[in-house]
Amino acid sequence: QVQLQESGPGLVKPSETLSLICxxxxxxxxxxxxxxxxxxxxxxxxxxxxxxxxxxxxxxNPSLKSRVTLSVDTSKNQFSLKLSSVTAADTxxxxxxxxxxxxxxxxxxxWGQGTLVTVSS
Amino acid sequence: EIVLTQSPGTLSLSPGERATLSCRASQSVSSSxxxxxxxxxxxxxxxxxxxxxxxxxxxPDRFSGxxxxxxxxxTISRLExxxxxxxxxxxxxxxxxxxxxxxxxxxx
Numbered sequence: 001q002v003q004l005q006e007s008g009p010g011l012v013k014p015s016e017t018l019s020l021i022c023x024x025x026x027x028x029x030x031x032x033x034x035x036x037x038x039x040x041x042x043x044x045x046x047x048x049x050x051x052x053x054x055x056x057x058x059x060x061n062p063s064l065k066s067r068v069t070l071s072v073d074t075s076k077n078q079f080s081l082k083l084s085s086v087t088a089a090d091t092x093x094x095x096x097x098x099x100x101x102x103x104x105x106x107x108x109x110x111w112g113q114g115t116l117v118t119v120s121s
Numbered sequence: 122e123i124v125l126t127q128s129p130g131t132l133s134l135s136p137g138e139r140a141t142l143s144c145r146a147s148q149s150v151s152s153s154x155x156x157x158x159x160x161x162x163x164x165x166x167x168x169x170x171x172x173x174x175x176x177x178x179x180x181p182d183r184f185s186g187x188x189x190x191x192x193x194x195x196t197i198s199r200l201e202x203x204x205x206x207x208x209x210x211x212x213x214x215x216x217x218x219x220x221x222x223x224x225x226x227x228x229x
Contacts, residue, residue, distance in 0.1 A: 062122075101178075107211070108158075108168065109177070111165035111166060113164075
């Protein structure tokens, strides 16, 4: 059973960098699939942020790409998100997810429970 | 990017009724690279449908998807109490992957 768990500060000050980690269990990141981040502002819809492969190859949403850094640590079976220069508009629940199931490599098949990050001074 | 527009915004129905949710894409989604997710309050989204019409593992057969090109539909044949939730469509045809704004299915 693939499980994902986000962790990181729940409060970040404006202009600072948001940092989150997603720990994966039940599946080795090195075995394949892309691993992604999606966010959801309060009361709003879902926005894909970016995804990373175990090799370190990344791709992301152009709307955020200049502020996003993705990394992967296969030894710890986890991957990370850094979002720089945050504003109140970045306040959201951040989800990590495995991008892919055996029959469809690009759907978000497994999700973490999400973590709320509030940007406020 | 491909913009997905879902309708209606809210669907008010009673348990046992049929729900029909629409997702329209701003350009053709090839190979039916469209998925549907269910999200309940305080929970992460759950994959229901991929490839426009294939049910994910463990999804009851009262959920069905159809459509191609720019018009897609999620149908819940008979609403159960646990089906009242928000539903999102998502295209994975071309990056950036995008989601619709959601349809809330609420109890009438």
